[in-house]
Amino acid sequence: MNYSSLIIAVLILLGGAYLLGRNRARAIASQGIRLHSLPTHYGALMALWTGLPPLLLLLIWGLAEAPIIDHLLIAQLPEAIQQGTSSEIQLTISKVHNLAIGAGIDAAPELEPAVRHLIDLQQRTLLLHSGMVLSLALLGIALTWRRIKADMRARTEVESIVRRLLFASSGVAVLTTLGILASVLYEAWQFFGKVSPFEFLFGTTWSPQVALRADQSGSSGSFGAVPLFAGTLLISLIAMFIAVPVGLMAAIYLSEYATPTIRQYAKPALEILAGIPTVVYGFFAALTVAPVIRELGESMGLAVSSESALAAGLVMGIMIIPFVSSLSDDVINAVPQSLRDGSYGLGATKSETVKEVVIPAALPGIVGAIMLAVSRAIGETMIVAMAAGLAANLTANPLDSVTTVTVQIVTLLVGDQEFDSPKTLAAFALGLVLFLVTLVLNFVALKVVQKYREQYD
Amino acid sequence: MSIIENHKTNGAAFCENPKLKARDVGVFYGEKQAIFDVSLDIGANEVIALIGPSGCGKSTFLRCLNRMNDTIDICQIRGEILLDGENIYDPKVDVVPLRARVGMVFQKPNPFPKSIYDNVAYGPRIHGLAHSRVDLDEIVEKSLQRAGLWNEVKDRLHSPGTGLSGGQQQRLCIARTIAVDPEVILMDEPCSALDPIATAKIEELIDELRENYTIAIVTHSMQQAARVSQRTAYFHLGQLIEVNPTDQVFTTPQHTLTEAYITGRFG
Known part of the structure; x- marks a missing residue:
């Protein structure tokens, strides 16, 4: 049985177990004995014990199977291959896998025993784990069936299992974050082994070209990230310059002045802005806004780069408006009506009233909203990748072309690269900086918003 | 309910020296009529208590007196309310100076998230009542003194008003109202969120304020009505049933509904 049919089989058993458990409880109740919990709780308990352990086993099995099979396979390979480097062994292993499913390009008689061994192994493990999963499910049914008695606390047990399930779900999110952080940290650590952190954080020249081969000349690589930080800052500043006033005023209009009908249509319409894919904003910036700014600048006799920070920043600002307005609208609405009444x-x-009472009361929340928007602006990639250009200029002139941290991460990782060169590793160092900055911003923003909430609850 | 089908108010709804005169006031929330033809005088320098069971329209009526109901879109008001003989619902009347003349204290203390000083200074600032910093300091001090709060807060005028206790907050709100020098103060159950000691202080304060202001107070506590007011108006299902001097209402009520309410048979 393959995975999907196994899962379906477990689910069917689970459904059956529910009915079985419930009916058993009902049967006990019909003898006039008072049950501790409702019959459905007994059913749910039985379903949980039937479904959870086999599904958990399937998950672990799925994660562990491939490495174990490969390990067994390597032991079977001819001596000559086992002596090779790890990448050569990997290559042979995937060749064997291909041959096993009949997709081998060229026949390799010396691998024939390995292929047969693999097919044999796969068949045996399939049989083994199907058997284990199904018997685990049946075992769950049998054991729970025996435990169902009138005084059994099924509800308590179901609730504690559910609580653990919920805890595990939230754990997945946290663990993922930690995992990402760990991998970024590891790669960044490697990078800082090759390039000093001091040069990276304070150097003003960014030219990440490194020699791919020893005989290549020229590009030695220079990893001063200050121009990237400056570019990111410049574009984010321009974006916030647009998004904060417009978003805030839109929020004030929507929450204080708009009639319910206007609000009903205007608010979703504004939030649609947040739903436009950033790549669409990107070509809007690159193909529509940038040329307009350029022509406008030229008509005033200014030298405007065709990929100006201004174009990217403006469009990013528009994209962020709904973040500011929607969150601010929520906090402004949370200001108690009694304060407004007091002022009126x-x-x-x-x-x-809006200026003196409502906005000051909502200010911590608005600050939180703005900080979330800033971290969004700093992390935004697509718009700047399309509209801001690649030139790492250290400039404060918005009409110049600048580049950002995110754009550089994209360009560093796109294309064929050796994965242990400083060039690709630099992407992780940049990612780490980005991660830390947005983490701090989000953390502060959440704290600020929280403090505000406590004040009025 | 046949008793209240005739829209007649028992007792003495009118008085000799009225500050506010309500005439045939009706209030509608959309289709629903909340108040029916209420006519009532509120005399200068008197405290009038508006009592009645929940939902009887006493708060709604109170909010008509300084047009606070304007902030509710679906609310419509008929009839007229005269402040010193001038109809406050006349289209020519500007609601901003009106509310400065007819101040309001709310059920739940609602100090602004500002310092104690700024809470009191808020009204004088927006109305431009103070010409200098010294002027403003004086108004703030005087208002806090009148509200009986000065001694408790004089050393921490610049700490947040929300940090005060409930009773202090409510007196701060009264000080804030007094600071714009109103003629009438409307109080909508000002003690319902306070403990008995804070309530006693506010009641004492109301009695002192009567010297300078006309006060209308909505209350659910009949003892409070009896303690602070000179006249009492009893509302029932949007109608004004009876108005009489307070001691008379509580000893010899004219209407059977009033009697039923004050003896605690409902409400």
């Missing part, structure tokens, strides 16, 4: 009751006008 003193004879304040609407704008005075």
Whole structure:
């Protein structure tokens, strides 16, 4: 049996176990004995014990099977191949796998025993794990069936299992973050073994070309990331310059002035902006906004680069408007009506009330919203990749072409690269910096928002 | 409910020296009528208590007196309300100075998220009442003194108003209202969120404020109505059933509904 039919079989057993457990509980209840829990709880308990262990086993098996089979396979390979480097062995292993499914390009008689061994191994493990999974499911049914009695606390047990399931789900998210962080840290560590962190963080020349072969001349590589940080900062600043005032004013209009009908249509319409794929914003920036800015600048006698920071920043600002407006709108709405009433009751006008009472009350939340938007701007990739260019200029002129951390990460990793060269590893160092900055920003933003929430609950 | 089908108010709804005069006031929330033809005088320098079971329209009526209901879109008001003989619902009337003349204290203390000083200074600032920093300091001090809060907060005027206790917050809100020098103060169950000691302080304060202001207070506590008010108006299902001097309402109510309410048979 393959994986999908095994899963279906377990699910069918699980459904059957539910009915079985429930009916057994009902049968006990019909004898006039008072059950501790509802019959459905007994059913659910039985279903959980039937379904969870086999599915867990399947998961672990799926993760562990391939390495174990490969390990067994290597032991079977001819001596000559086993002496080779690890990449040569890997190559042979995948060749054997291909031959086993009949996709071998050229016949390799010396691998024939290995192929047969692999097919044999695969068949045996399949049989083994199908048997184990199904018997585990049946064992679950049998054991739980015996445990179902009138005074058994099925509800308590179901709830504690469910609680653990929920905990595990949230654990997945946290562990993933930790895993990503660990891998980025590891690669960045390798990078800093080749390039000093001081040069990386404070150097002002970015030219990540390194020699691919020893006999190549020229590019020795220079990894001063300051121009990238500066470019990121410049574009983010331009973006925030657009997004904060427009987003904030839109939020004030929507929450304080708009009639319910207008709000009903305007708010979703604004949020559609957030749903536009960033790649669409990217070509909007590169093909529409950038030429307009360029022509406008030229008509005023300014030298405008065709991939200006201004174009990328403007479009990014537009993309971020809904972040600012939607979050600010929420916090402004969370300001209690009693505060507004208090202000109106003193004879304040609407704008005075908004300016003097509502905005100050919502300010921590608005700051939180802006910081989340900033971290979004710093991490944004597609728009800048398409519209901001690759030239690592260290400049504060928005009409110049600059590049950003994210754009460089993309260009460093695109194409055929040796994966242990400083060039590719630099991407991880940049990623680490980006990760840390946005992490700190998000953390501070969440703290600020939290503090605000506590004030009015 | 046949008793209240005739829209007649028992007792003395009108008085000799009225500050506010409501005439045939009706309030609608959309299709639903919340108040029916209420006519009532509120005399200068008196405290009038508005009592009645929940949902009887007493708060709605109170909010009509400084047009706070304007902030609710679907709310419509008929009839007229005269402040010193001038109809406050006249299209020519600007609601901003009106609310400065008719201040309001709310059920839940709602200090602004500002310092104690700025809370009190808020009204004078927006109305331009103070011409200098010294002026403003003086208004703030005087208002806090009148609200009986000065001694408790004079050393921490610049700490947040939200850090005060519930009773202090409510007195801060009263000080804030007094600071714009209103003529009438409307209070919507000002003590319902407070403990008995804080309530006693506010009641004492209301009695002192009567010297300078006209006060209308909505309350659910009949003891409070009896303690602080000179006249009492009893509302029932949007109608004004009876208005009489307070001691008379609580000793010899005219209407059977009033009697039923004050003796605790409902409400």
